[in-house]
Amino acid sequence: MSAAPVIAALLLAVFVSPSAAAWRPPVTGALTRPFAVTTNPFEAGQHRGIDLDAAPGAPVRAPCAGRVLVAGRVGTSGGVVTLRCGGWRVTHLPLATITVHAGTSIARGARLGTVGRGSAHAGLHLGVRREGERFGYVDPLRFLTPTPHHTSSTPRPRTSRPPRLPATAACRDPSRRAGTDAARRTGTDAARAVAGVARAGARARRRGRAVARRDQDSNPAPHPGDG
Ligand SMILES: [Zn+2]
Numbered sequence: 083m084s085a086a087p088v089i090a091a092l093l094l095a096v097f098v099s100p101s102a103a104a105w106r107p108p109v110t111g112a113l114t115r116p117f118a119v120t121t122n123p124f125e126a127g128q129h130r131g132i133d134l135d136a137a138p139g140a141p142v143r144a145p146c147a148g149r150v151l152v153a154g155r156v157g158t159s160g161g162v163v164t165l166r167c168g169g170w171r172v173t174h175l176p177l178a179t180i181t182v183h184a185g186t187s188i189a190r191g192a193r194l195g196t197v198g199r200g201s202a203h204a205g206l207h208l209g210v211r212r213e214g215e216r217f218g219y220v221d222p223l224r225f226l227t228p229t230p231h232h233t234s235s236t237p238r239p240r241t242s243r244p245p246r247l248p249a250t251a252a253c254r255d256p257s258r259r260a261g262t263d264a265a266r267r268t269g270t271d272a273a274r275a276v277a278g279v280a281r282a283g284a285r286a287r288r289r290g291r292a293v294a295r296r297d298q299d300s301n302p303a304p305h306p307g308d309g
Contacts, residue, residue: 111135
């Protein structure tokens, strides 16, 4: 039996992640404010998600099937519903009413509640963060439009012999490319690159904790609902 079908299936699984194309917008309105995160998503002026045009009272529906992690009022964010869909935390705010309960599983399209009033966002705010990574915010538009798993934010290696990083590591935060660059310079194997990525990740997490502490010192509720 030829190995070609198996290889094709594996490539499909890596580059056409089903979850990256199967979400639906939580409301019907257009984009009013884009995702804007540089290296530190907690600095002033960052926007850790997108805002979608929605009038107060409009229904909010689950973009993806998953489990309800948070359903209630959170600090100054008002009503918040956070779902876990695969490896992602998906947050909706502000909500006026909430019709789901934490701990339950829901289908894609299930009604979560209704849009609330708030001045911090232009309509409904939708945030997506990789589970377990405080700095793991990504642009939710990646999930709402069918795009390849890799985006322009993850440039391809320029050399003819790219390091063989696992796909999941290579797709993470661009700030973690330190390991990739090290491997490219030395031309060594994936193990060294992976170790570099792990070190960069640990540094990023330490920075995240330090920033989080500063955030909480200066503001008791620093956008608490978005992840
Ligand atoms: Zn927003």
